[in-house]
Amino acid sequence: MKDEFDLIAKLLQKRPPVDKSVEVDVGDDAAVYRPGLGMSQVITCDTMVESVHFSEQTMAPEDIGWKGIASNVSDIVAMGGIPKHAVISLAAPEVWEEESLLRFYDGLGAGAKHFGVTILGGDTVRSMKGLVVTITLVGEVERDCSLRRSNARPGDIVFVTGPLGGSAAGLHLLLREDTSEWIVRYPSLVAFHQRPYPHIEAGRVLSTLGERVAANDVSDGLGREAREIAEASGVRLVIEPSLIPISPETVAYGAEIGVNPLQWAFDGGEDYQLVGTLPAQSWERLLHLAKEKEVSFTQIGWVEEGEVGVYCIDEGKRSLLSYKGYNHFA
Ligand SMILES: Nc1ncnc2c1ncn2[C@@H]1O[C@H](COP(=O)(O)OP(=O)(O)OP(=O)(O)O)[C@@H](O)[C@H]1O
Ligand SMILES: Cc1ncc(C[n+]2csc(CCOP(=O)(O)O)c2C)c(N)n1
Ligand SMILES: [Mg+2]
Ligand SMILES: [Mg+2]
Numbered sequence: 001m002k003d004e005f006d007l008i009a010k011l012l013q014k015r016p017p018v019d020k021s022v023e024v025d026v027g028d029d030a031a032v033y034r035p036g037l038g039m040s041q042v043i044t045c046d047t048m049v050e051s052v053h054f055s056e057q058t059m060a061p062e063d064i065g066w067k068g069i070a071s072n073v074s075d076i077v078a079m080g081g082i083p084k085h086a087v088i089s090l091a092a093p094e095v096w097e098e099e100s101l102l103r104f105y106d107g108l109g110a111g112a113k114h115f116g117v118t119i120l121g122g123d124t125v126r127s128m129k130g131l132v133v134t135i136t137l138v139g140e141v142e143r144d145c146s147l148r149r150s151n152a153r154p155g156d157i158v159f160v161t162g163p164l165g166g167s168a169a170g171l172h173l174l175l176r177e178d179t180s181e182w183i184v185r186y187p188s189l190v191a192f193h194q195r196p197y198p199h200i201e202a203g204r205v206l207s208t209l210g211e212r213v214a215a216n217d218v219s220d221g222l223g224r225e226a227r228e229i230a231e232a233s234g235v236r237l238v239i240e241p242s243l244i245p246i247s248p249e250t251v252a253y254g255a256e257i258g259v260n261p262l263q264w265a266f267d268g269g270e271d272y273q274l275v276g277t278l279p280a281q282s283w284e285r286l287l288h289l290a291k292e293k294e295v296s297f298t299q300i301g302w303v304e305e306g307e308v309g310v311y312c313i314d315e316g317k318r319s320l321l322s323y324k325g326y327n328h329f330a
């Protein structure tokens with residue numbers, strides 16, 4: 001690369017085309033877009049830091065780009081929204097040469113295309129150590145239809161949208177010294193970690209249901225995300241661990257190395273499924289709509305009155321959840 005501007009020009013060739021809601025595209029001081037009529041705007045940002053969120057051993061440059069988009073899409077999905085436009089802040093050290101940065105943008109562009117996101121700009125600077133990627137994503141949701149963490153009430157059903165713990169199992173496998181032989185045996189675990197697929201339709205089914213729905217995406221582990229719903233709503237969530245969907249390969253890998261896969265589900269994070277609650281009388285209608293949209297919802301528990309928190313139920317006995325989830329500063 002000749003310089004910063006030459007690099008930006010090359011990176012921009014990797015992004016999907018913009019739609020007609022964009023009034024001013026990349027190339028000016030800021031981008032301008034038109035929000036959908038009658039829609040509320042949703043905005044989120046997430047950062048990925050080398051050695052914290054990924055390393056050379058765990059993710060190829062393309063995977064970092066894909067996962068950066070996916071983790072932001074996941075937060076828009078958790079509000080029931082449609083992801084729309086993103087800006088990308090990139091701080092790259094010298095060791096990240098042009099070829100690797102272009103590969104990072106290949107993954108970013110593929111993710112953006114898959115999730116229907118346009119890239120409207122960003123910022124490119126030098127970092128002294130480690131790659132740092134911050135993505136800001138805007139989306140939209142029908143007015144007053146967003147999925148709030150504070151929406152859970154006693155009597156509701158607690159659900160998740162897909163298997164949990166797979167990403168943490170994949171990370172465990174990728175960090176092994178003898179990783180290559182395990183990758184061949186458990187490819188789906190590597191995919192859970194490197195290529196998460198938040199389900200936009202799952203969030204959309206929930207936000208267009210016309211019901212009171214709470215939701216949170218599982219970035220920090222089921223234990224942490226469920227607790228955030230319990231605390232925001234002032235209720236008790238009761239989870240039956242045997243109902244938590246865990247993929248067969250996650251179970252098999254856990255059994256082989258002597259780890260209870262529930263630990264990955266509760267504490268691992270980065271699964272980017274939803275955990276949420278909704279009134280029990282709407283459950284059958286949700287399942288019917290979900291079938292049409294090819295998304296899955298699994299009941300894992302229910303909401304009760306009582307001391308705020310997350311409880312697990314085992315043979316009829318409730319105990320306070322001991323799993324804490326991922327915490328950057330703990
Ligand atoms: N530095 C910050 N300044 C202002 N608000 C922040 C900051 N960091 C987090 N928040 C806000 O705090 C809330 C919780 O943030 P958190 O990052 O835990 O949520 P999340 O994005 O769902 O989780 P994750 O980052 O694990 O995906 C969000 O509403 C977020 O916007
Ligand atoms: C090399 C390496 N070591 C550890 C982890 C695990 N990890 C890092 S951040 C995070 C929570 C989600 O991030 P955030 O809360 O910032 O959205 C998790 C589970 C990883 N992915 N790669
Ligand atoms: Mg966040
Ligand atoms: Mg979130």
Ligand SMILES: [Mg+2]
Nearest residue numbers: 219220326328
């Ligand atoms: Mg987090």
